[in-house]
Amino acid sequence: MPTVIFQLPDGTERKVIAVSGTVLMQAAVSGGVAGIVAECGGNASCATCHVYVDSAQAELVGPPNDVEDEMLDFTAAERRPTSRLSCQIHLSDALDGLVVHVPEEQV
């Protein structure tokens, strides 16, 4: 049961206890995190679940997969080196304490 932290654009923070084996987007949606839209329900086809992984943890989370890499060029907020689609980040206990930043815009 990893805990993940969403830093929102307004400076506030949301802590969500997630279920191992699910994806970060699901944790955001079931935790009611505003700013993760996730229109396509996790199929890497909408680019509205964009997050910036905290740079200190970027290596731990790893790079985007190929399809995701393509979608990341089309996010509403600018793409940065630590940009990921939260629906493609699989959670495990190794990611306990993960911090991600939610961009201003998703659409």
Added chain:
Amino acid sequence: MSALTTAAPGAPVVELDLAELRRDPYPAYAELRRTAPLAWVPSVGRHLLTRYDDIVHAEKLPEVFSSREEGSLLLRTVGPNMLREDDPDHRRLRAAAEPPTRPRQVRDQWAAAFERTAHKLLDRIAGRGEGDLIRDFAEPLVAANLALVLGLRNASADDIADWSRAMMDGNSNYADDPDIWLRAERATRAIEEAVAEMAEVTRREPDGSVISSMVHAADPVELAEIQNNVKVIIGGGVNEPRDVFGVGAWALLQRPDALDRALKDPSAWKRVFEETARWISPIGMYPRQLTQDYEIAGVTLPAGSRVALVIASGNRDESVFERADEFDLDRPHRPHLAFGGGPHFCMGAWVARHEVSAIAWPLVFSRLKGLRLDDGATASDSGSAAGSLDGWVFRGLTSLDVTWQATA
């Protein structure tokens, strides 16, 4: 589970006139959102779900709000297809068909050809000084683009547009008109032949199209599945981008400030696209059927209940969009529902965005100087007085008559 064709116990029953709904559905939706956000509408034979939050909620539960609908006209028209499947079958077909419609593919593989086609169509009409932007430009453009992306090199833009119309008519043939069925059958047979031929060709030489992608899918897809899914894509792939183009162009022609902004700052076209799709959604609703008893909007729907997710209404929900009936490029960014949500999120979204907002609008407004609505072609902000706006399941302008300075 069998389909229930009556009101759920406790669901309010609201009579709506289908002709009125086609003319302008928005007043009825506003009333439903206020008084009966889940209502059984006898003339439609479904429960209409009309509030934004409830629709989003339903979209996120595909295992409850199933896409498999018994007695679906779409199934009768085109046969089993991914739009009426749930995962994992839906996912297998979608994964096979989707790669050519992803945004980078659109930009790198299709955009240049889209642009050439748009120029060709404008070359043809520029000297005339007047025309119908739907018939003379938008429809042939999106049909030609669709033929390209699908890989139907053996079909013309006219074929695609005709097939699309014949199938859309079948899909809404509630009156069971035998002539309509006949035309739909003729169209679907022609598509089957065209797809079979191109599947054979791309088996030998992959060409990056949807047909090719399905032929070479890692998870195998049968020819009949390719044929049926191409039918579905042709059914929806013409009118949606065509209608966003038409409604957006019409909105801008009545709002010189907004138009001016888009002309000065091309990045604004994206906003025009999303706001147009929210304001008058090209797809107004889509059907779902309950797999289990489920409570939503204060009513417990029994398994088998038929529901329409009325995304056109969700997109006008005042609790989400202030002054929701207005077309406003400056409204705070909130996600609209026009592309649907969940696993069925519109596969053509990136194609449509690019062909309309990066190509069609900018070229039309830069090449046709002095473009304006033909006298008499005016409408109110809500669109309710527009003679040529039509439809509620699908809504768009049937024509957009304009004039401009003819060029030699």
